[in-house]
Amino acid sequence: MSSERHFNLFFKREEMNGGHGANGTFCKSVLLAAAAAALVASSGAETSLCDEPQQQQFHRDFGNPVKGLKTYKAEEVRKHNAEGQSVWVTYKEGVYDITNFVNEHPGGKEKILMAAGGAVDDFWKLYRQHLQLPEISHMLEEMRIGNLDPEDYANAHRHSDKKEDDPFKFDPEDRHPALQFRSQQPCNAESPPELLVDAFDTPSSLFFVRNHFPVPPPPEREVVRFEGGGLAKPVEITVEELKSKFEQHTVHAVIQCAGNRRSEFNKQLEGKPPVKGLSWTLGAISNGCWRGPLLRDVVEYIYGDVPEDIATSGHVHFWGRDGDGESNYGASVPAGKVFSKTGDVILALEMNGEPLSVDHGWPVRVVVPGTAGARNVKWLSRISLEKEESPSFWQRNDYKFLQEHTDAEEAQALQTMPVTSAICHPKDGATVQLDEHGEFVCKGYAYSGGGRRIKEVDVSVDGGTTWSSAVLEEDPDDTGEWG
Incomplete structure (x- = not known):
């Protein structure tokens, strides 16, 4: 018993x-x-945000074009690149105004300002926890103001997926599955x-x-x-x-x-x-x-x-x-x-x-x-x-x-x-x-x-x-x- x-x-x-x-x-x-x-x-039993299919789908679609939002050229985004004025960044084809978030960034404002006026994509290849936590995608999406011009996005990412450009290429591939x-x-x-x-x-x-x-x-x-x-x-x-x-x-x-x-x-x-x-x-x-x-x-x-x-x-x-x-x-x-x-x-x-x-x-x-x-x-x-x-x-x-x-x-x-x-x-x-x-x-x-x-x-x-x-x-x- x-x-x-x-x-x-x-x-x-x-x-x-x-x-x-x-x-x-x-x-x-x-x-x-x-x-x-x-x-x-x-x-x-616990259910987390990322256990819910709807939230998972949102996380996968994060950064894709959104109908009805204004389209910005990369040249316009680059103008918003310094502390003391508005700070914009892009992720995939999204444009985000992060001005009010800069001082709240857990990694310090110096880190996030490195991406000011440009794309966070390459930084997130390094700090990939950003890509794995749905909370982050939800938080950034709340700051979204528009879409990046498709041609500018294509030009910027034409070579970004090459293996030799992957900063994680020296990570071991045989880590124990347990x-x-x-x-x-x-x-x-x-x-x-x-x-x-x-x-x-x-x-x-x-x-x-x-x-x-x-x-x-x-x-x-x-x-x-x-x-x-x-x-x-x-x-x-x-x-x-x-x-x-x-x-x-x-x-x-x-x-x-x-x-x-x-x-x-x-x-x-x-x-x-x-x-x-x-x-x-x-x-x-x-x-x-x-x-x-x-x-x-x-x-x-x-x-x-x-x-x-x-x-x-x-x-x-x-x-x-x-x-x-x-x-x-x-x-x-x-x-x-x-x-x-x-x-x-x-x-x-x-x-x-x-x-x-x-x-x-x-x-x-x-x-x-x-x-x-x-x-x-x-x-x-x-x-x-x-x-x-x-x-x-x-x-x-x-x-x-x-x-x-x-x-x-x-x-x-x-x-x-x-x-x-x-x-x-x-x-x-x-x-x-x-x-x-x-x-x-x-x-x-x-x-x-x-x-x-x-x-x-x-x-x-x-x-x-x-x-x-x-x-x-x-x-x-x-x-x-x-x-």
């Missing part, structure tokens, strides 16, 4: 003493499994939650993917360039030298997108505006076995003595090869995280015993254990030691906790992640079969950033009246030394 109940998680994390904290060795992820009685998880895609281009895909708990390390093919841009082309030379920090001139080191000149270290580390579980968070807002971003559920997190030289060893080899003001209170900047043609993805971490003798920031060359895959940063990425995934820069091309944090948009404007009355400039850049846990098996809404003792096994993960150990996980199936302690599975190679 079974009954329908909800279940809850309760967990404790161990605050590390002795000067560890954010500079200490990263506390590995913990898998949990707990026996719980008489549970049938329940979940109401990945749960939140956007196709750029690729953003979750690890399937039920497979996350099958092994301590997530298989590389199932590791979640977070790309801000297309996968960049292979580098002409496999090098990382070092700048700043008192260097008289930049110094390049090859990937082969990273393999041969330095001791190789193995680190088991979680990487988690800062937006993990955003969709669940938004469900709790009860009528308040949702947090913007990809609708991640609970699979934008994975655990990997990373191997490469410690970054501090490489820095000591190249720089010798780093200026004290940088070593104690400066920042280490990372830049990737991926970008939008104007700027490349970048981030930074406090220098103390890199230079700590108990830290384990590495330049990863391998993942789960194999060379890095293309989606995960080949040929080299930085892995900063215990730190938000946004700081673990892929396709690493450049490292710089500086007094201030990175000027990158993703450091200064994005990936920050914003309170109601704060803006991006006032808020601190996100580094460590708060404690989180989730049940991966059974799936939400699943019906389970109890064993002869009236029990079943549920599995999930618990994680805390900043070098803090998960101390305890409890599970409840009756809304918190009673709790069962979970069995914690930790790194099989862990020595028990956490500092």
